[in-house]
Amino acid sequence: MKTIILAGGGHSHLSILKKMASNSIPDTKWILISSNKYQYYSGMFSGYIEGLYSIDDMRIDLSQLAKQANCLFYDASISKIDATAKQVITDDGQLFSYDYLSLDIGSHTNNPSINGLTQFQSSLKPAHHFPTHAKKLRDAANVVIIGSGAAACEMVLSLQAWKDRQNKKNGLISLIHSNDLLGKNGKRTSQLATSIINKNKIQHYEYERAEEVTEHHVITDKGKRIPYDEVVFLGGGSAPDMLKHSGLAVNKDGFLLVNSSLQSIDNPYVFGAGDCVSLVTHPHLEKNGVHAVRQGPFLWDNLRAALMKTPFVNYSPQKKSMAILSTGNKEALLIYGKIALQGKWAWRLKDRIDRKFIEKYK
Ligand SMILES: Cc1cc2nc3c(=O)[nH]c(=O)nc-3n(C[C@H](O)[C@H](O)[C@H](O)COP(=O)(O)OP(=O)(O)OC[C@H]3O[C@@H](n4cnc5c(N)ncnc54)[C@H](O)[C@@H]3O)c2cc1C
Known part of the structure; x- marks a missing residue:
């Protein structure tokens, strides 16, 4: 056996x-x-x-x-x-x-090169940590998200949509990133993502690196001290x-x-x-x-x-894959290679795909 x-x-x-x-x-x-x-x-x-x-x-x-x-x-x-x-x-x-x-x-959401992050951040990964930390993020007034990729963009936009839905007027959702937003998907996608972020009342710190996290502030390489109640690193898995x-x-x-x-x-x-x-x-x-x-x-x-004891098969990843990011209020951004399109239809498609995935395992 x-x-x-x-x-x-x-x-x-x-x-x-x-x-x-x-x-x-x-x-x-x-x-x-x-x-x-x-x-x-x-x-x-x-x-x-x-x-x-x-x-x-x-x-x-x-x-x-x-x-x-x-x-x-x-x-x-x-x-x-x-x-x-x-x-x-x-x-x-x-x-x-x-x-x-x-x-x-x-993987885990962490970056040991940012001093203090491990001690003070709310880690959304490993995945079983998510519900506890999601509650903290929703309850917090000031939330700082660090990162420039899909997860960071989705998280600030969804948190802002949650705040608007709850009519929460206090505090700010902030995004800090040192690289172009969604930079891997080309200039146009990056510009579109930046304009969506800017339209959504998110405090946006572009091309700044988070260097240190203290008990109440995130400190950037440009010397800014950004206050937070909750901070999350979403700049790539560790x-x-x-x-x-x-x-x-x-x-x-x-x-x-x-x-x-x-x-x-x-x-x-x-x-x-x-x-x-x-x-x-x-x-x-x-x-x-x-x-x-x-x-x-x-x-x-x-x-x-x-x-x-039979022969193995070789896995080779596909060159391009489609990603759909929720941008809040039942809208989403569909990205395929360097093409990016936003709309309610994209959110409906994402919702269908995600529900179907879960349904398969219920
Ligand atoms: C906020 C956020 C949003 C994201 N949104 C998307 C998205 O929309 N689409 C997308 O494609 N990707 C998304 N990602 C990335 C995606 O989460 C990961 O790439 C994906 O989950 C990887 O799947 P996995 O099977 O490797 O691990 P996971 O899905 O993380 O599963 C790992 C499992 O292992 C368990 N586990 C962890 N450690 C241990 C241990 N030590 N012992 C035993 N069990 C353990 C966990 O509880 C979990 O059940 C997102 C990531 C984040 C952080």
């Missing part, structure tokens, strides 16, 4: 659990270990913040999904991986041995610390290095997908839910191939 541990109930593992419900593999025991009974779906974070979705709309019950898949579920965070002994240890002291380990534990101490090969930022079979480059018993990995074939691949979802079926095929 072989034991496979699925670490984390992330996007790729959701699809594996779904496949397992209809495809059993003889003589295997599957264990899902995740930090929470629920997987909170980040595609709906913005709509939840704005008050458009309830908590149940945006979460998936992992214990139910595991039950249907004939997989044991253990509700705890893995705090240590010992790749040499083929064991993981959870934060409540349980030890699990594995034949194969599959990691889909996501790697879970335990990967660096696992004995597995990681990149310079601490993400697990995997090859195109989604297998650790130096340990054939470890696989991984989603935000927590870096593909050696595509080191600059963006960390988003779209790639994590697409990797799921390849991860499933290769875990089965490892068990059955």
Whole structure:
């Protein structure tokens, strides 16, 4: 009997659990270990913040999904991986041995190079932290978000829409970023995003770097002291610390290095997908839910191939993918490569896609 541990109930593992419900593999025991009974779906974070979705709309019950898949579920965070002994240890002291380990534990919202950030920020990731910190953000008068990408833009706009909806007049939502907004999607997209931010009463600190976070202020490289009640860094995911101490090969930022079979480059018993990995074939691949979802079926095929000693399949990410960012008040910005279009129709499309995704796992 072989034991496979699925670490984390992330996007790729959701699809594996779904496949397992209809495809059993003889003589295997599957264990899902995740930090929470629920997987909170980040595609709906913005709509939840704005008050458009309830908590149940945006979460998936992992214990139910595991039950249907004939997989044991253990509700705890893995705090240590010992790749040499083929064991993981959870934060409540349980030890699990594995034949194969599959990691889909996501990333964290942190940036240790900003002094004081780790101590004072409200981390929206790992995903199970989201509901607690979302409440703090909604209740706060002054919120500072640091970042220039899709998550940062969505979060300031959704928080502002929530404030307007609640008729909250006190305080400010501020956005600090040192690079062009949505810069990876070209000048025009960046200009459009900037004009949407400026139209929405958001205090906008363009081309400023947040250097330090003190108990009540964010201090920028231009010497501004921006007051906050809640501060969040959304300028790119950071790697879970335990990967660096696992004995597995990681990149310079601490993400697990995997090859195109989604297998650790130096340990054939470890696989991984989603935000927590870096593909050696595509080191600059963006960390988003779209790639994590697409990797799921390849991860499933290769875990089965490892068990059955059959050939692996190679994952290659698609060159372009569509992103839809909520811009508040049931409007959204659809981005495909360098094309960006805003409208209510884009929000309706996003809403349909997100609800369909969740529905699949209910
Ligand atoms: C505010 C915000 C909004 C975003 N919006 C979008 C969007 O609209 N579209 C998009 O494509 N991407 C979006 N992203 C990015 C997206 O969240 C990630 O790229 C995506 O969640 C990665 O999926 P994953 O499967 O790697 O990990 P996750 O979805 O983060 O899942 C990881 C799972 O592992 C569990 N876990 C974590 N640590 C441990 C541990 N130590 N032990 C056991 N279990 C653990 C977590 O509880 C969680 O269930 C957003 C990110 C943020 C921060």
